[in-house]
Amino acid sequence: MSVTEVFIGSDHGGVxxxxxxxxxxEGRGILVRARLGPETAGDSVDYPDVARALCAAVLAAxxxxxxxxxxxxxxxxxxANKVRGIRAGxxxxxxxxxxxxxxxxxxxxxxxxxVLGSELAKVVFDAFIDADFEGGRHxxxxxxxxxxxxxx
Ligand code: RB5
Numbered sequence: 138m139s140v141t142e143v144f145i146g147s148d149h150g151g152v153x154x155x156x157x158x159x160x161x162x163e164g165r166g167i168l169v170r171a172r173l174g175p176e177t178a179g180d181s182v183d184y185p186d187v188a189r190a191l192c193a194a195v196l197a198a199x200x201x202x203x204x205x206x207x208x209x210x211x212x213x214x215x216x217a218n219k220v221r222g223i224r225a226g227x228x229x230x231x232x233x234x235x236x237x238x239x240x241x242x243x244x245x246x247x248x249x250x251x252v253l254g255s256e257l258a259k260v261v262f263d264a265f266i267d268a269d270f271e272g273g274r275h276x277x278x279x280x281x282x283x284x285x286x287x288x289x
Contacts, residue, residue, distance in 0.1 A: 139270075140167075141200040142168040142200070143204060144173070144195055145158060145159060145191075145204040146172070146174045146188070146203070147206035148175070148187055148212075148213075149174075152206075152250075154250035155172065155174065158258065158259070158262055162262075165263075170198065173187055173194075188220075189220065192245065201244075202244050203225075203245040204245070204247075205248070207249065207250070209252055210227035222244075223244060223245055225244070225246070229252050231261050234262070234264040235268040238269065239275075240270075240275045241275070241279065243265075
């Protein structure tokens with residue numbers, strides 16, 4: 138595991154899974170640097186606001202990673218990928234989560250509380266956080282994402 142510390146954030150749709158994952162990380166001895174988002178599921182917020190704040194924290198802390206939880210993980214992923222330097226993906230299975238790190242050098246994992254059961258969510262998280270970027274040909278491709286952008 139090359140990630141040294143983790144930031145986690147959610148909107149109201151992801152509060153329960155966010156807290157479950159904090160407990161899971163603490164149990165694994167992973168440093169949770171900050172927990173962003175509402176205290177309760179009854180406190181409605183806009184997921185792009187949480188995503189932007191979490192991405193800023195991840196970019197400011199070298200070697201860190203971010204976890205964003207909403208109802209589906211999709212709104213968080215779309216929002217996070219608007220931030221330059223962030224590579225985010227939503228995953229619902231451990232293979233995809235591992236590949237997000239190994240091939241895409243993702244620094245943010247997005248999860249859907251309304252998609253994942255709690256045990257599967259922990260397995261998906263573990264697959265992401267325990268994987269390392271493989272570099273090589275993947276580094277060239279990731280550089281193209283970060284540096285070139287694209288025209289529609
Ligand atoms: C909130 O109801 C819900 O839209 C949000 O959590 C997320 O699923 C959006 O992508």
